[in-house]
Amino acid sequence: xxxxxxxxxxxxxxxxxxxxxxxxxxxxxxxxxxxxxxxxxxxxxxxxxxxxxxxxxxxxxxxxxxxxxxxxxxxxxxxxxxxxxxxxxxxxxxxxxxxxxxxxxxxxxxxxx
Amino acid sequence: xxxxxxxxxxxxxxxxxxxxxxxxxxxxxxxxxxxxxxxxxxxxxxxxxxxxxxxxxxxxxxxxxxxxxxxxxxxxxxxxxxxxxxxxxxxxxxxxxxxxxxxxxxxxxx
Numbered sequence: 001x002x003x004x005x006x007x008x009x010x011x012x013x014x015x016x017x018x019x020x021x022x023x024x025x026x027x028x029x030x031x032x033x034x035x036x037x038x039x040x041x042x043x044x045x046x047x048x049x050x051x052x053x054x055x056x057x058x059x060x061x062x063x064x065x066x067x068x069x070x071x072x073x074x075x076x077x078x079x080x081x082x083x084x085x086x087x088x089x090x091x092x093x094x095x096x097x098x099x100x101x102x103x104x105x106x107x108x109x110x111x112x113x
Numbered sequence: 114x115x116x117x118x119x120x121x122x123x124x125x126x127x128x129x130x131x132x133x134x135x136x137x138x139x140x141x142x143x144x145x146x147x148x149x150x151x152x153x154x155x156x157x158x159x160x161x162x163x164x165x166x167x168x169x170x171x172x173x174x175x176x177x178x179x180x181x182x183x184x185x186x187x188x189x190x191x192x193x194x195x196x197x198x199x200x201x202x203x204x205x206x207x208x209x210x211x212x213x214x215x216x217x218x219x220x221x222x223x
Contacts (some may be wrong), residue, residue: 033210043201043213055209091154092211102146102211104156 002026004093004105012111016080023107024095026073032074033102037088046089049074056076081112115140117204119214126192126221134200134217136185142204145185146211147176150199159187159200192221 005024013019025032031093033048033056045058066076072093078085088109092102116139126132136145148156152174160169162178162185169176173196175188185202199218203211 035211035213042215043203043211045210045212048210058210077199101158101161103158104148106155 004091004103004112005086006089006091006105006108009106010109010111012113013081013101014113015081015083017081018077019081019110020075020077020090021091021110023074023076023091023093023105025074025091029093029095030072030084031091031094031102032068032072034074034076035092036060036105037090046076067077073112078110083112086110086112115142115204115212117202117212118176119202121217122215123218124220126189126219128193128221128223130190131191132189134187134189134202134219136202136214138183138204138212140183142183143178144183144205145178146203146205147185147187148201148203150201150216152199156201169200182188189219192219194221194223197221 003014007022023032031050034046035043036046037043046060047054047066048056052068063079078080090104090107092104094102120135138217146161147159149159150156160176165180167178173190178185185203197220199216201213201216203213
């Protein structure tokens with residue numbers, strides 16, 4: 001069974017640029033949530049999508065946005081990148097939003113120079 | 114808003130010893146998760162605890178949940194080097210948003 005696939009795995013951007021990250025969930029999983037992991041702040045929730053609708057949003061500025069497509073794949077976008085956006089971005093998928101196990105992808109490691 | 118505290122933050126233990134990681138949370142949580150993370154890697158799901166008194170075991174790891182005390186524990190029995198990693202607990206306040214603890218970095222030495 002294929003796992004959660006995140007692309008790209010690594011990327012380097014400069015301040016002011018924008019970036020789009022992709023997450024393909026495990027087949028049958030309709031819930032996709034995104035997390036940011038940094039050494040200073042730990043793991044923080046960004047947002048969650050279920051059936052193309054954003055159901056929950058964390059405390060991040062509007063520069064962080066996301067969407068989910070009809071095939072449950074999700075993308076997140078960060079505009080006007082700042083140095084502090086350097087992080088590992090992880091997505092997690094599950095069968096239903098509020099029950100059971102959540103599986104994480106390998107993450108996209110973003111470095112902002 | 115749910116807050117999750119883990120302790121200790123760092124744990125160095127000898128092979129063969131037993132130890133427990135503690136996870137306290139501040140408000141009601143529908144479920145409690147434990148994850149393992151190796152350096153530079155993603156999060157590996159270990160356990161999902163759904164109800165008060167739940168106990169789950171996998172190999173040398175055993176997790177339990179006491180919803181009245183708002184406490185979950187991850188007990189390590191006879192540690193081996195392969196268990197060296199960072200362990201996170203996470204609770205769910207609302208919906209499926211996970212609130213993570215700070216993590217416990219476990220180092221098992223020979």
